[in-house]
Amino acid sequence: MNKIKQAVLTMDVEDWYHLDYFNRKDCNEDYSMLDGLNNYLEILENYCIPSNFFVLGELAIPLKNTLREIAQGKHEISSHGWNHKRPMKLNLQEFKNDIIKSKDVLEDITGQDIIGYRAPCFSMDRNRVDLLIEAGYSYDSSKIKFTNHPLYGDIDLFGFETLSPNIYKFNNFYEFEISTEKILGRNIPVSGGGYIRLLPWLVMKKMISSYLSHSDLYIFYIHPFEFSFKKNPIFPKKSKWNEKHRFSFGRESVTKKFQFLLEHLKLNGFEFTTFKDMINQNEYK
Numbered sequence: 001m002n003k004i005k006q007a008v009l010t011m012d013v014e015d016w017y018h019l020d021y022f023n024r025k026d027c028n029e030d031y032s033m034l035d036g037l038n039n040y041l042e043i044l045e046n047y048c049i050p051s052n053f054f055v056l057g058e059l060a061i062p063l064k065n066t067l068r069e070i071a072q073g074k075h076e077i078s079s080h081g082w083n084h085k086r087p088m089k090l091n092l093q094e095f096k097n098d099i100i101k102s103k104d105v106l107e108d109i110t111g112q113d114i115i116g117y118r119a120p121c122f123s124m125d126r127n128r129v130d131l132l133i134e135a136g137y138s139y140d141s142s143k144i145k146f147t148n149h150p151l152y153g154d155i156d157l158f159g160f161e162t163l164s165p166n167i168y169k170f171n172n173f174y175e176f177e178i179s180t181e182k183i184l185g186r187n188i189p190v191s192g193g194g195y196i197r198l199l200p201w202l203v204m205k206k207m208i209s210s211y212l213s214h215s216d217l218y219i220f221y222i223h224p225f226e227f228s229f230k231k232n233p234i235f236p237k238k239s240k241w242n243e244k245h246r247f248s249f250g251r252e253s254v255t256k257k258f259q260f261l262l263e264h265l266k267l268n269g270f271e272f273t274t275f276k277d278m279i280n281q282n283e284y285k
């Protein structure tokens with residue numbers, strides 16, 4: 001139903017030690033890679049385009065000046081929970097406290113309503129979506145069709161109306177599904193910073209083009225550490241080789257590839273927007 005082709009760029013604002021595959025208590029939290037947030041903002045500014053920022057509640061105060069600046073622009077700030085504990089590992093009451101606390105602190109800092117949420121590790125189910133609705137959120141963007149990944153949850157969207165292949169609506173609440181493309185029988189997130197870093201651009205471009213040919217909403221997600229110009233942190237001793245590789249591979253090429261992606265989206269007629277602005281468009285009301 002949506003005739004305009006739109007792209008929503010999103011950054012999950014967390015530090016390197018929040019990543020699920022590192023054991024946080026073994027990480028040196030004095031070493032931060034949040035400089036990547038500023039590097040990302042600079043690119044957005046050069047292109048004059050907006051982005052969504054899903055921010056951890058516990059980073060709201062340390063980042064308050066940056067967040068206030070972001071909130072004053074055309075961007076949107078939303079919640080990524082309090083401290084990156086996986087929602088499916090929290091009981092429902094703990095999850096409820098987590099989403100209320102993070103919403104409150106972000107609203108205090110930005111002076112704006114926080115209406116969106118993304119679950120750490122996309123770890124989400126329908127009970128938790130219902131709690132988001134109860135807590136006054138207007139949308140979630142945690143759904144991803146990537147069933148082979150052990151960390152991701154699955155959201156039952158019973159009763160939701162499908163507005164377009166990856167937008168679902170239930171009363172006044174929306175679910176925005178992260179872009180994936182079926183390649184050789186597997187759903188590949190053609191939307192993630194990790195994939196942009198790991199795959200050569202020409203391969204990624206081919207998969208993204210295939211996705212864009214049948215979809216009018218592209219959702220991209222990335223993290224500050226991927227845009228950081230700093231060296232890798234000293235990894236916790238127990239980190240496995242593949243985890244270190246997954247973290248560091250292609251970080252030096254991400255700025256260039258991200259710009260290729262922006263150009264590619266523009267070339268394909270996609271306009272950049274935020275979830276809040278999409279919801280406010282008449283056709284989604």
Ligand SMILES: [Zn+2]
Nearest residue numbers: 012014120121
């Ligand atoms: Zn996260």
